[in-house]
Amino acid sequence: MSATRYTYLGPAGTFTEAALRKLPEAATRELVPMVTVSAALDAVRAGEAAAALVPIENSVEGGITTTLDELIAGEPLMIYREVLLPITFALLVRPGTQLADIKTVTAHPAAQTQVRNWLAANLPDAVWESSASNADGARLVQEGRYDAAFAGEFAAATYGLEPLVTEIHDAANAQTRFVLVGRPARPAAPTGADKTSVVIWQRDDHPGALLELLQEFAVRGVNLVLLQSRPTGEGIGSYCFAIDAEGHVSDPRVGEALMGLKRICLKVRFLGSYPQADVSPQDVRALRPGTSDGDFAEASDWLTRCRDGRF
Numbered sequence: 001m002s003a004t005r006y007t008y009l010g011p012a013g014t015f016t017e018a019a020l021r022k023l024p025e026a027a028t029r030e031l032v033p034m035v036t037v038s039a040a041l042d043a044v045r046a047g048e049a050a051a052a053l054v055p056i057e058n059s060v061e062g063g064i065t066t067t068l069d070e071l072i073a074g075e076p077l078m079i080y081r082e083v084l085l086p087i088t089f090a091l092l093v094r095p096g097t098q099l100a101d102i103k104t105v106t107a108h109p110a111a112q113t114q115v116r117n118w119l120a121a122n123l124p125d126a127v128w129e130s131s132a133s134n135a136d137g138a139r140l141v142q143e144g145r146y147d148a149a150f151a152g153e154f155a156a157a158t159y160g161l162e163p164l165v166t167e168i169h170d171a172a173n174a175q176t177r178f179v180l181v182g183r184p185a186r187p188a189a190p191t192g193a194d195k196t197s198v199v200i201w202q203r204d205d206h207p208g209a210l211l212e213l214l215q216e217f218a219v220r221g222v223n224l225v226l227l228q229s230r231p232t233g234e235g236i237g238s239y240c241f242a243i244d245a246e247g248h249v250s251d252p253r254v255g256e257a258l259m260g261l262k263r264i265c266l267k268v269r270f271l272g273s274y275p276q277a278d279v280s281p282q283d284v285r286a287l288r289p290g291t292s293d294g295d296f297a298e299a300s301d302w303l304t305r306c307r308d309g310r311f
């Protein structure tokens, strides 16, 4: 067990590694690349690493399903931080390769939607094959398995490749969100700009079932920033929902919303409360009337007085 070891989706040169190096504590940690998201998280579950950084969501492609499914199922884990990274790809080739020589290309599956138009316009006949990560694609080009890889330009040197084309992205300002995942423990204190993640399994299917769980947040003035359904694996039409809500589990409005969900849902898995990347407390939206900490405390005092006959 190493309290100082952080695993990440590797090998060296992934966007995940670049995101990890944005965390101040990365400088004092042993950073260990793993071949898959599952392997990075299993090292944490086994106590061989204190935490793992893994991609969870891309602004163009959407959720990284392996990561979501790992957090939804299996031994519980918790999110402690999130990191946002702008994503733009370079086409990495062995020195001397020209565009006309490229017959096969590779990258992580989540990269495909971000370079699809570029590929159709510039390499319409190239055959795409997915790799375990963008840097792993670069490694496979070095080995001669593919002609080119879409990866971060910074990965070129690690694999003896050169960037034939840079700044490839179908959508400007694409970003990927990464999460630092550890074993369950008390979340860090609120910063004033936090986010809470949960997974919810509904009790049964009926009209308005999704609306009922959304109402638990709405009536308490809690804003949602992510709602993603994932199949439970139990048949067509059976889903659980991953939800990110603004606020911290210690905020009364968030806590009461979670208690409401706990009452009406089959199962709720708490995935953590952690600071929202790139949002500072002064950027946080104003609370809806009646949903501040003071409002909740006052209402609770009033109820106590009612119960005591002291009003």
Ligand SMILES: O=C(O)C(=O)Cc1ccccc1
Binding pocket: 009, 013, 014, 015, 016, 017, 055, 058, 087, 108, 110, 111, 132, 133, 134, 135, 176
């Ligand atoms: O970190 C990487 O390089 C990955 O392979 C995951 C990924 C995939 C697509 C965009 C950003 C990160």
